[in-house]
Amino acid sequence: MxxxxxxxxxxxxxxxxxxxxxxxxxxxxxxxxxxxxxxxxxxxxxxxxxxxxxxxxxxxxxxxxxxxxxxxTTNETSFFRTPRIWHYLAEHFLPSWHDAHPHQPLRVWSAAASSGEEAYSVAMLCEEFRAAHPTFRYRILATDISDGILRSAATGHYRGRSATGLRQTHPALLEKYFSTDEDGTGIRANAALRAQVTFRQHNLYQPPRDVGPVELTLLRNVLIYFDTAGQQAVLENVRRAMAPDGVLIVGESESLSRFHAGFVFEQPLIYRQGTAHAQHA
Ligand SMILES: C[S@@+](CC[C@H](N)C(=O)[O-])C[C@H]1O[C@@H](n2cnc3c(N)ncnc32)[C@H](O)[C@@H]1O
CATH class of the missing domain: 1.10.155.10 (Chemotaxis receptor methyltransferase CheR, N-terminal domain)
Structure with a gap:
């Protein structure tokens, strides 16, 4: 060598x-x-x-x-990364969405899902919401370009920082939705939680096939790896998979302010599909 x-x-x-x-x-x-x-x-x-x-x-x-x-590919991720987002989803998005669509299942896309922590975080929020609203239904599609990381995601098994992080920040959810390995180090999402998430390989540069229409897309901490033209192309692909009025959430160091991508700024990191009266972050 x-x-x-x-x-x-x-x-x-x-x-x-x-x-x-x-x-x-x-x-x-x-x-x-x-x-x-x-x-x-x-x-x-x-x-x-x-x-x-x-x-x-x-x-x-x-x-x-x-x-x-x-x-x-860089697969850095964690459960409930960026707490503000999860607060918005639990306190605002899920209640208002369910009020407006009481009989429709919510479709969620974790579009650069890495090892799955993001998708399982959404699943836990949705399960909690369903406990209070029994008619609520949802499905989560989690995609990533890396086959290897998706294989790991589908097992729902976590060690190291991911397991420690969830244990520290959300012990009650860990207790409810995960089992702990016999040696006490690793954790595994239970079968019911895993069943809510479908993992599939997908390159964001390709037009989405069999994705959507989705009402909530998490496209977080992936645009930063692309150049402006790439970001624009990916955003257009994502937009095409989204339901009118669907919500798009990006990562902490990402913003759509430079793009006229068919998304309207709602609050930092959160956009709504649409073009009318677009404000930009
Ligand atoms: C840093 S992780 C972000 C994980 C998670 N969304 C989060 O915010 O914690 C970035 C992920 O994007 C994926 N990725 C990179 N390029 C991609 C592409 N062209 N299409 C789909 N996924 C891609 C990587 O494989 C990696 O798992």
Missing amino acids: SSDSEVDPLTRRALFEQVRRHTGIVMNERKWPMLDGRLRRRLQALALPGYREYLGLLEATPSEVRDFVDLV
């Missing part, structure tokens, strides 16, 4: 280009140490001498693209 200094700028650029081609994620030289750190292990596992050979393999072997995508 070639040493760091032997990876010439052209090869690095070719790798960045592959990342962009397969995921839409834009990387530059500042990201090289991270990308190198992730891919180097793969090269070792494949016993390849260097990145040129790896690029050749990537071009010739479609199945390698799957592993490549798993490696280059």
Whole structure:
């Protein structure tokens, strides 16, 4: 395997280009140490001498693209990430939506779901809401570009920071919707909660198939990885999957203020599908 200094700028650029081609994620030289750190292990596992050979393999072997995508995506997430959002959903969105649509099941899309914490957080909120409103029904679709992370998400099994975080912030929900491993470290979403979430691979750059219309979309902490044109394309795809008046929630460092994307600002991080009288954050 070639040493760091032997990876010439052209090869690095070719790798960045592959990342962009397969995921839409834009990387530059500042990201090289991270990308190198992730891919180097793969090269070792494949016993390849260097990145040129790896690029050749990537071009010739479609199945390698799957592993490549798993490696280059950043899956950082947690249960109930950004508390304000969950407060809005529980206190405002769910009651007003159910009032307006008492007989309609709510369709939710966690559009860059990573290891599933976001989707299971929505599921827990919906279950709590249903306990107080027995006619309420909902379904959650959770998609991500990475097959590997979705396989993990579907198990509903968590260790480390995710498990510790939920234990600290929402002990009552943990008790109600998860079981704890015998050794006391890991937690697993119970079958009833898992049954509310369908996990499926989907690249946000592709037009959504069999998605929608959804009334609530969580598109959080993923737009930051794309350039402006990419964000615009992804937002248009997401908009097409949403019901008129559907709500879109983005991540803490994301805003649609630069876009005329068919979403109306409602409050920070929260937008509504529509164009009339658009205000921008
Ligand atoms: C940082 S995580 C965000 C997880 C969660 N939404 C949250 O806010 O905690 C970003 C996720 O976006 C996914 N992703 C990156 N590019 C994507 C694309 N083009 N289409 C779909 N998902 C993508 C990654 O695989 C990763 O799981």
